[in-house]
Each structure stands twice: as structure tokens, then as C-alpha cells.
Amino acid sequence: MATVRVTLGLSSADVMSTAVSLNVAANLLADSGSIVRAKVKGTAADTDDLVIYKANDKLESAYLYIQNLDPEKENYITVRNETESNTALVAKIGGGEFAFIPVAVDKTYQCIATKVNTMIEYGVFGLDNSAVTLA
Amino acid sequence: MATTTATITISSSDLTGDALSLSTTATLTKANSASGLDQTTGVARKFFASAQANTTLIAAADYTAGKAHKVYIKNTSTSNSEFVKVELGASNLSLGFLYGGDFMFIPYDGENDIDIDTSDVNMTVEFLVIYEA
Numbered sequence: 001m002a003t004v005r006v007t008l009g010l011s012s013a014d015v016m017s018t019a020v021s022l023n024v025a026a027n028l029l030a031d032s033g034s035i036v037r038a039k040v041k042g043t044a045a046d047t048d049d050l051v052i053y054k055a056n057d058k059l060e061s062a063y064l065y066i067q068n069l070d071p072e073k074e075n076y077i078t079v080r081n082e083t084e085s086n087t088a089l090v091a092k093i094g095g096g097e098f099a100f101i102p103v104a105v106d107k108t109y110q111c112i113a114t115k116v117n118t119m120i121e122y123g124v125f126g127l128d129n130s131a132v133t134l135a
Numbered sequence: 136m137a138t139t140t141a142t143i144t145i146s147s148s149d150l151t152g153d154a155l156s157l158s159t160t161a162t163l164t165k166a167n168s169a170s171g172l173d174q175t176t177g178v179a180r181k182f183f184a185s186a187q188a189n190t191t192l193i194a195a196a197d198y199t200a201g202k203a204h205k206v207y208i209k210n211t212s213t214s215n216s217e218f219v220k221v222e223l224g225a226s227n228l229s230l231g232f233l234y235g236g237d238f239m240f241i242p243y244d245g246e247n248d249i250d251i252d253t254s255d256v257n258m259t260v261e262f263l264v265i266y267e268a
Binding site for chain 1: 143149169209226228232265
């Protein structure tokens with residue numbers, strides 16, 4: 001078993017009259033995973049979507065990190081639970097922003113963008129299910 | 136204008152042959168704007184004495200729809216078997232499970248409630264919403 005450590009910090013000196021400084025960390029239960037950089041070609045559901053997690057690729061739990069690398073915030077990517085429906089929106093991520101989400105291991109997640117060939121970086125970490133291949 | 140930043144790091148020395156070390160920071164801004172998100176719930180905790188099912192943690196009615204809000208949620212349990220299931224909307228679309236100590240950080244459009252199920256009694260959920268009008 002490998003150790004994957006994730007930390008998240010949220011900080012602001014001026015969003016409230018008292019500073020926000022939140023720092024959390026977790027060690028993920030994982031023996032597999034990778035970071036991938038790819039282009040999202042599709043701009044409409046079911047046409048050139050990018051599969052970022054295939055159903056049952058992981059066992060028990062899986063964690064998705066995804067960042068929209070586009071420099072323009074208005075160029076969004078949307079992540080949806082494809083197994084449920086084309087409208088099962090999970091997250092809409094602006095350029096430069098990221099999300100860290102525990103995904104349902106038995107669902108497939110896909111991504112489309114508002115601009116063709118939007119560059120993203122993503123990774124899924126968890127316990128590998130050898131019965132499922134990504135091919 | 137408020138400035139709030141979010142930084143995530145993902146690291147592992149033994150998951151792959153080449154050590155994994157990723158760190159990125161985002162400044163949290165309003166939808167279609169360079170201005171920072173300027174409202175927040177602060178870091179809050181809710182204690183649930185009984186196991187919950189489809190309990191609203193974050194109500195969409197409290198937030199303007201179609202905006203670039205951000206949400207952080209953590210299961211503060213230290214038990215690997217105690218989970219918080221996070222769901223979206225009336226159809227309870229499952230986002231996934233937060234086991235003890237796990238957390239998540241997501242953009243939130245304010246269009247659907249964020250609901251939770253809890254696996255056990257006496258569980259505490261920590262959350263924060265940073266949002267705009």
C-alpha cells in the first residue's frame with residue numbers, strides 16, 4: 001500500500017474581520033493513481049467527452065483531483081456523472097481553479113469544456129480494481 | 136475586495152517510481168470577474184447525534200444560483216469506517232464518500248442543495264462556504 005498525502009489550505013486576511021486560515025491534511029487509502037495532463041475537446045455532452053474516471057476502476061473509495069489550466073476563468077470545464085445522466089453536473093471549474101472530490105467508485109465521470117482543447121490536469125487515487133481496465 | 140486563496144498539495148514517495156509532488160494555488164474570484172469572493176460562512180461544524188439520511192448541509196436557497204461559490208467539507212471522524220456520503224440536489228446525486236479524516240473542495244453553483252448521509256451516530260461535519268451575492 002502506498003501513501004498519498006493531500007493537504008488543502010484556505011486562507012484570507014480580509015474576507016471576514018477575523019482571518020480565515022484553514023489547513024487540513026489526509027492520507028488517502030491508495031495503491032494506484034497518476035497525474036494526467038490532457039486536452040478536453042468536447043463542448044457538448046456525448047461528443048468528444050474526456051473520460052476522467054471509469055466506473056469501478058477503483059475499489060471502496062476514489063479521490064479525483066482536477067484543475068482547469070486555461071488562463072481565462074471564463075473558459076470553464078464541467079465534470080458530470082455520466083452514469084447518471086448528461087445533466088448530472090458535479091462541478092463547473094473556471095480557468096485556473098481546481099477541485100478535489102471523492103467520487104462514487106461505481107460511476108463514470110466525464111468532462112467537457114466551453115472551449116475546444118481546453119487543457120486540464122487530473123488524477124484519481126484509490127485502490128485499483130484489477131477486474132476493470134481503462135481500455 | 137477580499138482575497139481568498141486555496142492551495143492543494145498531493146504528494147507520495149511510493150505510489151510511483153517517480154515521486155509525486157504536486158502543489159497548486161488558486162485565487163477564488165467571483166463568476167466572470169477578477170474580484171475576489173467576498174462572503175463566507177466561516178469554518179463551521181455540525182454535530183449529528185443520530186445517523187442522517189439526505190440531510191441538507193448547505194441549502195441552495197441561501198446562495199445566488201449560477202455563481203462561482205466554493206465549498207469545503209470534512210468528515211472529522213477518526214474512524215476509517217465512519218463515512219459521510221455527499222449528495223447533490225433533489226435526486227441525491229452521489230458525489231462520493233468522505234471517510235474519517237477525508238475532505239473535499241469543490242466549486243458550487245448554488246443551484247442544488249448539498250445533502251449528506253452519515254453512517255453512524257455522534258458524527259461531526261466541518262464545512263465552509265465562500266460565496267458571492
